[in-house]
């Protein structure tokens with residue numbers, strides 16, 4: 001009786017132990033599964049974060065980028081690349097030729113070797129817009145020196161190219177403009193030395209031509225120096241409150257003797273307006289515009305300078321003439337350096353072709369705008385804006401004397 005009871009209790013205890021172990025095992029199993037799940041979640045979160053960071057880095061770049069795998073197929077590319085080449089489709093897994101259709105790029109990649117794993121080149125693309133790209137290609141080598149892919153980076157160097165082209169054009173134009181009066185001076189001096197000086201009438205005429213061309217050279221050099229000063233920012237603007245009416249009247253008074261030669265009448269109607277400007281530069285703007293209106297207007301014509309308050313705390317000033325005006329295709333270009341509608345006419349008037357580009361430079365450096373309107377046959381009007389001097393500026397600074 002005693003033993004069976006003990007056996008029963010033991011069996012009961014064993015069953016209880018079994019269930020306890022099972023429950024504990026299950027709980028452990030559940031805990032392990034939960035922590036595994038947590039680790040997996042953390043891992044995929046970290047992976048996602050890494051991908052997001054990689055995406056942000058790749059797509060935040062201004063340079064276009066392509067990564068090719070060992071087979072030469074696109075493994076990775078960024079948004080900038082799509083923008084530069086105007087790509088509309090996914091290029092993943094395509095060959096470089098299929099993706100970008102540029103033989104020179106395929107040749108660049110094929111030329112990479114373990115001895116020369118880096119190469120660069122420049123390409124011009126015409127769609128979606130004309131651009132110049134500098135391409136740097138680098139082979140990705142494994143430990144054994146074998147290529148396991150290629151990285152291509154595309155820099156947009158269009159702006160640099162344009163600046164370079166403008167610089168070359170400028171140098172060519174300056175050389176040409178300097179050479180013309182210089183050759184004339186040299187030619188006339190040689191003729192004088194060869195005997196023309198013995199004929200006082202001829203000598204007088206030649207000396208006048210030499211004098212006129214020397215003046216042209218001087219004006220050209222002065223304008224070139226002004227442009228160089230403005231561009232280098234060596235002479236910063238001396239901004240101060242300037243009373244427009246007084247300055248315009250001074251400019252008109254200075255130019256009146258010259259206008260009289262062509263019978264041009266110079267008039268103005270300027271309300272009481274004070275602008276925040278560099279008075280010396282502003283005088284240069286007004287002088288250039290009024291002088292042009294006199295030079296290119298009709299003989300016996302009228303030049304009228306006016307001004308009004310405009311929106312955004314600006315003053316709009318205009319210089320109008322009643323001359324032959326400017327054709328629409330020329331109107332778009334007259335602010336370019338050395339652009340003249342009629343070269344011979346400009347030279348005859350002592351023009352350098354730089355006046356309006358100086359005007360544009362000065363106005364823009366005052367945060368203003370300059371433009372021209374013209375109806376051929378009905379004159380031309382040049383407009384520019386300048387910031388109004390604030391009340392504090394007006395009370396702090398004393399306006400220049402007229």
Ligand code: ADP
Nearest residue numbers: 292293296340341342346351352353354355356
């Ligand atoms: P320039 O030294 O030749 O006068 P600008 O830069 O001052 O050079 O002017 C460029 C060209 O714009 C001039 O050569 C002229 O053909 C044209 N132009 C400028 N102002 C006028 C105007 N008021 N009417 C007609 N043409 C003008």
